Amino acid sequence: MPKSFNNNMLSLQHISKYYQNGPNKAYVINDLSLDIEEGEFVSIMGPSGSGKSTLLNIIGMLDAPTDGYHYFIDQPVHQLKEKQRSALYKQYIGFVFQAYHLIDELTVYENIETPLIYQDIKGSERKALVADMLDRFGIVGKKDLFPSQLSGGQQQLVGVARALISKPKLLLADEPTGNLNSKQGEEIMELFRKLNKEDGVTIVQVTHSEKNAQYGSRIINLLDGRIESSITL
Amino acid sequence: MLKNFITIAWRNLYKKKLFSFIHIIGLTIGITVCMMIFLYIMNEFSVDRFHKQGDNIYRVMRRFDVNKNMVPYLAGTYGPALLNDYPKEIKQAVRVCPTHGLVQTADKKSFNEKKLYVADADFFTLFTFPLIKGDPKTVLKQPNSVVISQATAKKYFGNDDPIGKVIEIDQLYQLKVTGVSKNVPSNSHLDFDLVMPISNFEHYDWFKVWVNNNLFVYVRIDNPATAAALEKQFPAFMQKYMGADMEKMGVKFDLHLRPLKEIYFEPSSEFDNVRHGDQSVVYIFLSIAILILVIACINFMNLSTIRAVERSKEVGMRKVMGALRNHLIWQFIGESVLLTLISCVLAIGLLLLAMPWYNQLLGYELTVSWNAAPIYLFLAGVILFVGFLAGSYPAFFLSAFSPIQALKGKLQLGKSGAFFRQALVVVQFCISVFLIVGTIVIYNQMSFVKSKDLGYDKEQSVVIPLNNNDIYNNMRAFKNDLMSKSGIQSVSYMSGEPGGFHDMHTYEAEGQRDVFKSRSEFADFEYVKTLGLKIVAGRDFSPQMATDTTDAVLINETAAKKLGFTPAEAVGKWIKNNMRDSTRRKIVGVVKDFNFISLKETMDALVISPSDDRRVAVIKLKPGNVSSGLAAIKEAYARVAPAYPLEYTFLDQKFDTLYKNDLRQQTILSVFSGLAIFIACLGLFGLASFTAAKRTKEIGVRKVLGSSVQNILLLLSKDMLKPVAVATIIAMPFAYFSMQKWLQNFAYRTPLHWWVFVLAAVITFAIALFTISFQSLKAAIANPVKSLRSE
Structure with a gap:
């Protein structure tokens, strides 16, 4: 069932990632093909070691596959140089991590601002954008606090805000609620749903939680580096 | 972007105060020492450059x-x-x-x-x-x-x-x-x-x-x-x-x-009465400056790397957010330059504080002002060179990691990196060991010189220069006056006290075809008695012998030997001073060799003649009350030369003036080697804390498996001490040869004892161990549950 090429956000074709282990190849991703359309909200599930995070990192261009073709908004990523890849993902992709990965030495405000710095956006414009974001997430009062002064849920909120500041088309989340309690987790998932529905942001998340996976529009189950099942909800 | 970098650099410094302190203070000391030495060298080479002609x-x-x-x-x-x-x-x-x-x-x-x-x-x-x-x-x-x-x-x-x-x-x-x-x-x-x-x-x-x-x-x-x-x-x-x-x-x-x-730098005799510099001191200073700067830079670089590794998460995150390699490289170099800048500012402050002490150490005021243009050039050079160099290694090293690795905080400083860092520590400790050996050898030699039996009695002897007409014309009265006092044992007038002036004269001597050159002393009959010399053959001058003033001389053993006689044979032979005497004199006695010149020179021939040439009085006080003896001298002096204030020195002080330069070298070397090892230890401390932190998990696992605190301590210290051991082995031959060379300055020298090297090694190890044990102990007694949970 060929899909309209233009509608594709990204397309992975026959992607493999393996490590040479003596004469044997240890596959993390094994000949995997996957297309994701714009506006989808995909949840990747699977047991530990099934390749979820690696797949997410490949999609986010933080990691390169050993074999295969990778297109992102019609660009052949597998042929791009580091600089071009970097330019591509800093424009279109936002990341959210399980451990938040905020920079400890920067305040909430500065953490959110940092991606803009690398996109050479002017100071005054940055200010406006960050203020907007703070407002939208209701964390204006916390802008001068350091990450260590926030709760886990609040830190992840900042993490999401930072991921969204450069208006990405694709949001990648690696177990975004893994370190949070259930209430905080729910809030983040609600936020994701809203982003997906109202702002049209494509989201790919890796999760262990059946419940969180239900927020998405499609669930992909991985096993041993292959797609075991793909269920559209 | 710049603001963001500076902010984060500053907050990083602030957050890890101890580490930052170590980081900055090491370089600050290094720069301060270098500036001091730089000023000194500039001053030395500026001597006499101001004359238009x-x-x-x-x-x-x-x-x-x-x-x-x-x-x-x-x-x-x-x-x-x-x-x-x-x-x-x-x-x-x-x-x-x-x-x-x-x-x-x-x-x-x-x-x-x-x-x-x-x-x-x-x-x-x-x-x-x-x-x-x-x-x-x-x-x-x-x-x-x-x-x-x-x-x-x-x-x-x-x-x-x-x-x-x-x-x-x-x-x-x-x-x-x-x-x-x-x-x-x-x-x-x-x-x-x-x-x-x-x-x-x-x-x-x-x-x-x-x-x-x-x-x-x-x-x-x-x-x-x-x-x-x-x-x-x-x-x-x-x-x-x-x-x-x-x-x-x-x-x-x-x-x-x-x-x-x-x-200024010409090789001079000690009697050239103008200011002289010693080029070898300049070179010693220069080498120390370079060595200390090297140590400080290595420190800075090592600590920068460690600091950077601890920030791998930040590096990873920045990469994910779109930072290019360039951005990161410049960020790290920028921080490094910022640190050097802070160090330079502190160093200038430190220099100003240390300046009076430094002038005292040097023995004169430096003419070159500390804020001259070359100093600024030097500082700018340090900032750029050290800042860039120290910053670039971690910058290139860290920015090369893939963001995933960096984010996981699993940055493995590769084998080569570890080797490189250890090599740097080896270099640092090589220098430290070298300087410590140098300090011990110099100290040893100077105390040898100080305590060596010089062959004459230097205790409680006052030296008075006969430097004005009043005292000169009333010598006899002065002496008689003194001899009547109870505190005075003997008084002798002579041309030069031991360690002082002994002119070279030429002689004809019995049995010699060539001219015989010998150091000469002109002294009165109390010379031998006052200095406590021993007569090994013949007799002393004697007032009972009417002809001694015009006909007799004493020589020392070396002179007898150079003339080809045993002391006993020499007595009775004739000798004639070509410059002073018109007639021959008879050798009436031979004195045992005594060190009348610096121990840097070998024993020389000496002819002691009673002919005229009196430049100093040596007054031997009776044992016991020095101050009453001095009071008697003052009184007698005031009677014959009332217009002149009495100037006197003690014969045993001659040591300090004769070996002034060596004593100064000793002080300078001990101060600077102390600083060098201090800086090196700062680096080791940083490295130890880094290693301990990196091995937290390993330590936790070992403890869970039943390892004792001592075992862990031993494990950590052993690894850290390895480079120190290697450094000690490498440094020893260098130290041996250079100190051997330094000792060549002295005709009389202590051998290079094996224990000097053992002592240096022990000192180095003790200090290093002390430094390491802090961090190792902390890691070893930590609760393993805590360290394992973080994984």
Whole structure:
């Protein structure tokens, strides 16, 4: 069932990632093909070691596959140089991590601002954008606090805000609620749903939680580096 | 972007205060030491550069032995004769006689001036010593004129205008102040407080003799080629004026021209009464500066890397957010430059604080100002060089990691990186061990020199220079007066006390075909008794022998040996001083060798003769009450020379003056090696804390498996001490050879004991272990549950 090429956000074709282990190849991703359309909200599930995070990192261009073709908004990523890849993902992709990965030495405000710095956006414009974001997430009062002064849920909120500041088309989340309690987790998932529905942001998340996976529009189950099942909800 | 970087750099510094302190303070000390040494070296090389005619001025040197240093002292006759014989070549000739004198002002204040120069009227036109008052061309024209320095003017006359005031020198010369000069800077080999015209002395008979060498002659020759050509004509010149004298003495003198700018560093005898520098000290200083800067830089680099690794998460995150490699490289280099900048600012502050102490250590005020342009250039160089170099390694190293690795915080500093860091630690400790060995050896040698039995009795002996006419003319009365006092054991007049002046004279001696050259002492009959020398053959001078004054000499064992006799054979042989005596003298006794010259030189032959030449009195006090003995001396002195304040030294203090440079080297080396090892330990401390942190999980697992705290401690320390051990092994041969070389300076030296090296190794290990154990202990006693949970 060929899909309209233009509608594709990204397309992975026959992607493999393996490590040479003596004469044997240890596959993390094994000949995997996957297309994701714009506006989808995909949840990747699977047991530990099934390749979820690696797949997410490949999609986010933080990691390169050993074999295969990778297109992102019609660009052949597998042929791009580091600089071009970097330019591509800093424009279109936002990341959210399980451990938040905020920079400890920067305040909430500065953490959110940092991606803009690398996109050479002017100071005054940055200010406006960050203020907007703070407002939208209701964390204006916390802008001068350091990450260590926030709760886990609040830190992840900042993490999401930072991921969204450069208006990405694709949001990648690696177990975004893994370190949070259930209430905080729910809030983040609600936020994701809203982003997906109202702002049209494509989201790919890796999760262990059946419940969180239900927020998405499609669930992909991985096993041993292959797609075991793909269920559209 | 810049603001973001600076913010984060600053917060990083602030968050890890101890680490930042170590990081910055090491470099700060390094830079401070370097600046100090830089200032010193600049000062040394700036000596005598301020003379406008500097390139054309030469000091005329006399040489009587090709193997010995040239002597700068000439007689008063040389200057006019040179001008007269070579009017085309020599444009100016200025005689300068450094002396001392008693100065009395009109209001009866008296001062004993040590830096009185007696010079030709051209003095201030040849040399560029600026005058605040007076015309350089005419200030010294009149015999009854005098130029005094600004400080001297202030001392004599307060704020009054000194011009026209009259001062009296040595109760003989009434001189009117005609000029005031700026104070002589410390970077000048000539150093005076007063300059009086030499015309006051020209009429004396002793001044007209060619063999009475007591002043310097400076000449101006406008072309180096002319100077070289002129030197070739000097043998003829000497033959013309000194031919007869030289034949009589059986020696040949030769003249040379020494460029002004080379005077400061020329190899000199200790009796050249001008400021001299020691090039070897300059080189030692320079090497220390380089070594310490190397240690500090290595430290800085190692700590930068460690610090950067701890920020791998930040690096990863920045990459994920779109930072390019360039961004990160510049961020790290920028931070590194910022740190160096802070260090430089602190170093300047530290330098200002340490300056008075440093001047004291050096023994003079540095003329070069600390805020001169070269210092800034040096600092800028340090900032760029150290900042960039230290920053670039972690920058390139970290920015190369993939963001995933970095984010997981699993940055493995690769094998080569670890090797590199260890190699750096090895270099640091090599230098430290080297410096420690040096310090121990120098300390050892100096205490050997200090405690060596010199063969004469130096205890409770007072040395008084016979440096004015009053005391000189009343020597006998002074001695009789002293001998009547109960606290005085004996008094002897002589030409030079042990460690002091012992001129080289030429002799004819029984059984010798060639001229016999020997150090000479002219002393009275109490010489042997006062110094506690031992007679090994024959007898001492004796007042009972009426002819001893004119017919007898004593020699030392070395002289007997050089003459080819045993001490017993030497007694009764004749010897004749070619310069002083017209008749032969008989050797009446042989004294046991004693170290009358510095221990840097081998034992030399010595002839002790009673003929006239008395320059100092050595007064041996009775054991016990020194102060009453001194009081008696003061009283007796005041009776014969009331106008002069008594100046005295103790014979055992001679040590400090003889080995001044070596003692200074010792101090400097101990201070700087202390600093070096301190900086190296700072680095080790940083490295230890890093290693301990990196191995937290391993330590946790080991403890869970049952390892004891001691085991862990041993495990961690063993690894950290390995580079120190390697460094010690590498440094030892270097230290051995350089200290061997340094010891060559001394004719009498301690052997390089094996324990020196063991001690150095033990000290190094003890300090290193102490440094490491802090962090290791902390890691070892930590609760394993905590360290494992973080994984």
